[in-house]
Amino acid sequence: MSEKLQVKNPVICHGLFAPHLQSRAKRCLTAALLFASTCIILILKYKQCWNHASQPSKLRDFQTCSITNLLSTGLPFLDSAFPLPISEFTTRRQRLAEALLADGISAFIIEPGYTFQYYANISQRDWEVWEPEERPFLMVIQPDVRRNGDVKARTRFLAPSFEVERARLLDMPFGKEEIREEGLEFVSWEEHWNPYSTLLEAWKWYGEHSKDLTRRERKPKVMVDEEMRDFIQRGLSENGFEVMGLGGRVERVKQTKSEAEIEILRAVNTGTVDAVRAMRRCMYPGLTENEVMEVLDNTLRAAGMEPFFDIVLFDENASNPHGGTNGSKVLEAETFVLIDVGAHLYGYSSDICRTFFPPFFPKPTTEAEFRALGPLIQQKLSVWDIVREAQTQSMHALHQGKSAASVDIAARRVITDAGYGNDFSHRVGHGIGIKAHESPYLNKGNSNVTLEADMTFTSEPGIYLVDRFGVRHEDVLLVKESGEPENLTGKRAVGPWDP
Numbered sequence: 339m340s341e342k343l344q345v346k347n348p349v350i351c352h353g354l355f356a357p358h359l360q361s362r363a364k365r366c367l368t369a370a371l372l373f374a375s376t377c378i379i380l381i382l383k384y385k386q387c388w389n390h391a392s393q394p395s396k397l398r399d400f401q402t403c404s405i406t407n408l409l410s411t412g413l414p415f416l417d418s419a420f421p422l423p424i425s426e427f428t429t430r431r432q433r434l435a436e437a438l439l440a441d442g443i444s445a446f447i448i449e450p451g452y453t454f455q456y457y458a459n460i461s462q463r464d465w466e467v468w469e470p471e472e473r474p475f476l477m478v479i480q481p482d483v484r485r486n487g488d489v490k491a492r493t494r495f496l497a498p499s500f501e502v503e504r505a506r507l508l509d510m511p512f513g514k515e516e517i518r519e520e521g522l523e524f525v526s527w528e529e530h531w532n533p534y535s536t537l538l539e540a541w542k543w544y545g546e547h548s549k550d551l552t553r554r555e556r557k558p559k560v561m562v563d564e565e566m567r568d569f570i571q572r573g574l575s576e577n578g579f580e581v582m583g584l585g586g587r588v589e590r591v592k593q594t595k596s597e598a599e600i601e602i603l604r605a606v607n608t609g610t611v612d613a614v615r616a617m618r619r620c621m622y623p624g625l626t627e628n629e630v631m632e633v634l635d636n637t638l639r640a641a642g643m644e645p646f647f648d649i650v651l652f653d654e655n656a657s658n659p660h661g662g663t664n665g666s667k668v669l670e671a672e673t674f675v676l677i678d679v680g681a682h683l684y685g686y687s688s689d690i691c692r693t694f695f696p697p698f699f700p701k702p703t704t705e706a707e708f709r710a711l712g713p714l715i716q717q718k719l720s721v722w723d724i725v726r727e728a729q730t731q732s733m734h735a736l737h738q739g740k741s742a743a744s745v746d747i748a749a750r751r752v753i754t755d756a757g758y759g760n761d762f763s764h765r766v767g768h769g770i771g772i773k774a775h776e777s778p779y780l781n782k783g784n785s786n787v788t789l790e791a792d793m794t795f796t797s798e799p800g801i802y803l804v805d806r807f808g809v810r811h812e813d814v815l816l817v818k819e820s821g822e823p824e825n826l827t828g829k830r831a832v833g834p835w836d837p
Contacts, residue, residue: 656808
């Protein structure tokens, strides 16, 4: 009988009734149970997937609603922002040359990155899509003092010989008055040469009619910024250059913004806040943090902005200021939503943060309704107000002539007096421009940095209560020659139902 069973149905265990094969029977039974369990799990998994299949249409509706809300405004924030003209870059290099001369520096040397982008509109990825490589490609900006005392920026590029033509094709923004008949000026080096000593040799031939400082120096004094890689700094230092870190008037060239820069910053930061508000009106229960992030990113793109970071955190996940969880937490009526997001427009950054209740959690309209709210909701409302007051006080301190430290101290005092001093764990803000985070930095130790008109900063105080929730408000502010700073995000948050 067992032989027939084995032939007809080989999956059935043979010899099931033989006493000496009981252990094999037990193994077969175990295998059968595992098989059945696996089938049940797969069926349940399939059912979950089937149920989730109905979600994409809701998500599409959510995204359509969000984008429609934003586009229906007509995007007025874009009206005064335009791509920068060549003259903007020419002016920057001229201001840099004057700052170099005033600070007694022979040249500012830059490799592709944000600072190179600021002075010549070329980012690191524009030059090397793959990765930063070992062959130095450097921009050298020097003050050229003419016989009549005028100062002009002279820009040269140190480049590998085989890359010179590719560098010329980058179409960097130089005016006709800055370029010689033969085009941009290059100091080229062969692969078997030392690029830094090659640059030093070229220095000796600098401007026979010039009164340049380097002609009187045994070692040219050059300045680099924090983006310059260590091996290049060492290469310069070991081959006849005195290398200094960024500071003084040279650093302030990039810190103070032109009118064109301010208008782009106003547009991208106002637009980012408007996108958050447009998206919020469409939120519904059951959304995950990741789903909100995706729809917000696509809403920004619909208005011509490109998101580069987006932090969406619900309730206790927001007690860690920059998150770190997997984005799967689900939105409920009483959830406190914290969104910190940045986008680019014409090369400039937004960086804003809002904390709010979802639209389907109704705002109380009477004192009795407010008193009826639970203790956790009451605490959320109280903390929201404290953080806003801290931001208000930081704005009162953000004046020309004040120290960077004073802004942080003003905000921190409010939060400390309210009993949450240990729960405000980061600086109050930072400079912003091409990079989302630029100097100067608004922390309580930065007492030696003085604020100047046309500097732009974030103000972003926060309170973070572990395992409960976090609150942060962030706006971008422009230091004025007198009076209060100008808000470049359009309108501050009014309340947790009106972010």
